[in-house]
Amino acid sequence: MKIAIVCYPTFGGSGVVATELGIALANRGHEIHFITYKQPVRLALLSENIHFHEVNVPEYPLFHYQPYELALSSKLVDMVKLHKIDLLHVHYAIPHAYAGYMAKKMLAEEGITVPMVTTLHGTDITLVGSHPFYKSAVTFSINKSDVVTSVSESLKQDTLRLFDIKREIDVVPNFIDVSKYDKGFTDCQRSLMATEDEKIITHISNFRKVKRIDDVIKIFYEIQKEIPAKLMMVGEGPEKEPAELLCEQLGISNKVIFLGNSNEIDKILCFSDLFLLPSETESFGLAALEAMISSVPVISSNTGGIPEVNVHGVSGYLSEVGDVQDMSRNALKILKDDAELAKFKAVAKKEAAAFDINKIVPVYEFIYQKAFEMA
Numbered sequence: 001m002k003i004a005i006v007c008y009p010t011f012g013g014s015g016v017v018a019t020e021l022g023i024a025l026a027n028r029g030h031e032i033h034f035i036t037y038k039q040p041v042r043l044a045l046l047s048e049n050i051h052f053h054e055v056n057v058p059e060y061p062l063f064h065y066q067p068y069e070l071a072l073s074s075k076l077v078d079m080v081k082l083h084k085i086d087l088l089h090v091h092y093a094i095p096h097a098y099a100g101y102m103a104k105k106m107l108a109e110e111g112i113t114v115p116m117v118t119t120l121h122g123t124d125i126t127l128v129g130s131h132p133f134y135k136s137a138v139t140f141s142i143n144k145s146d147v148v149t150s151v152s153e154s155l156k157q158d159t160l161r162l163f164d165i166k167r168e169i170d171v172v173p174n175f176i177d178v179s180k181y182d183k184g185f186t187d188c189q190r191s192l193m194a195t196e197d198e199k200i201i202t203h204i205s206n207f208r209k210v211k212r213i214d215d216v217i218k219i220f221y222e223i224q225k226e227i228p229a230k231l232m233m234v235g236e237g238p239e240k241e242p243a244e245l246l247c248e249q250l251g252i253s254n255k256v257i258f259l260g261n262s263n264e265i266d267k268i269l270c271f272s273d274l275f276l277l278p279s280e281t282e283s284f285g286l287a288a289l290e291a292m293i294s295s296v297p298v299i300s301s302n303t304g305g306i307p308e309v310n311v312h313g314v315s316g317y318l319s320e321v322g323d324v325q326d327m328s329r330n331a332l333k334i335l336k337d338d339a340e341l342a343k344f345k346a347v348a349k350k351e352a353a354a355f356d357i358n359k360i361v362p363v364y365e366f367i368y369q370k371a372f373e374m375a
C-alpha cells in the first residue's frame, strides 16, 4: 500500500509515534510518504520505501498568519496524484484532519478516492481542539474522517465528552519497538552523570505547563533530601527557564542537569533509575512507556491515559495530580531499597513489552482496510 503520513516533525509524542509507525510499515513492504514542514526528527534515513515531501509556506507580507493548511492540502493533492498514494493517515487533528479532508474533496473532483484515517493524540482534543476558536472545525474534520483512532480509551472518552461525534472511534494504543531495547547498551555512560552511590531520576517532555515541571523539581527536592541523587531534565520548552530558576532558589542546581532536546533518549534512560511524569493531563504518556521499556519505573499522576500504561504498584506508582508529597514518598519507597528497585525495574520492562510495535502495526493495517471500505 502507498500511504501518506501527515504529522508534526518535532520531538512531541504524536510525531514520534507517526514516524515509528511509518518506519515499521515501510519494513513490512508499504511505501510511506511523510508529508510535513520538516523532516521528522526520528526519521534518520530515507530509503526506497520511505519518502519525505516538504510542505513550503512562502512568506508574503499580506499574510499576518501563514496559511499552512492550504499549502498542506495542495501538497497532499499533488503527492497523491504524482505517487499514486492509496491512503492518508493524519496524526493530530489540528490542522491535519482539516487539510486532509480538503485534499480528499479536491481529489474527488477529479474522480480520485483516497480514504483518510485520523489519529487523535491528546492535546488536539483536550487542550487546543476543544477551544471555542477551533471546536467547530475539529468536530467537522473528525466526523468527516473515514476512520478515527485514539491512542487511549481515556482520550476516546474525552473526545466523546467534548465534541459532538457521530461516529465510532477505535482505540489503538501507542507502541514501542521492543527489539530495539533488547540489545541493551554496551556504552551506557552512567559514570559521566553521577557517582556510584547516586540514584538518577529522569524527566523528558516538551516543558509545557501541562507537564507540571515545577512538580518534577519539587519531587526531586524531596528525594535528594533523603538519598544522594541527580535529576536529568531532557527537552526544551517555555517552562525550562522557570525550572532552572526554581532549582537555584531551592539550592539544588548542582544536582540537576538540563540536557536539552535529545534524539537518543534511550541512551539517557539506560542509566536512569526512576522516571517522573506528574502531568496535569496526558492522553497516553509515550515518554513513560519509553522509560518502562528501558527498565525505568515511573512515578506519575493518575490522569488521562497514564493508568492504561503505568500500573500502580507494578511498573511504578500513581498519585493525584499535584500531590508532590505522595509522589516523593512513592519515589523513595522504590529508590531506598535496592531489592525493591530491581523488582520494579524488571516488571516495568515486562509491562511495556505488551505495547510492542509488532502487535500494533497489524492493527493499523486492519484499520486501513476498514478505511477503504468506508471511503
Ligand code: GMT
Binding pocket: 011, 012, 013, 014, 015, 017, 092, 121, 122, 123, 126, 151, 174, 206, 208, 210, 281, 282, 283, 284, 285, 286, 287
Ligand atoms: O505531550 C505533549 O504535549 C505532546 C503531544 C503531541 O501531540 O506530541 O503528546 C500527546 O501525544 C502523545 C502521543 O500519542 C501522547 O503520548 C501524550 O500523552 C499526548 N500529550 C498529552 O495528552 C498532553
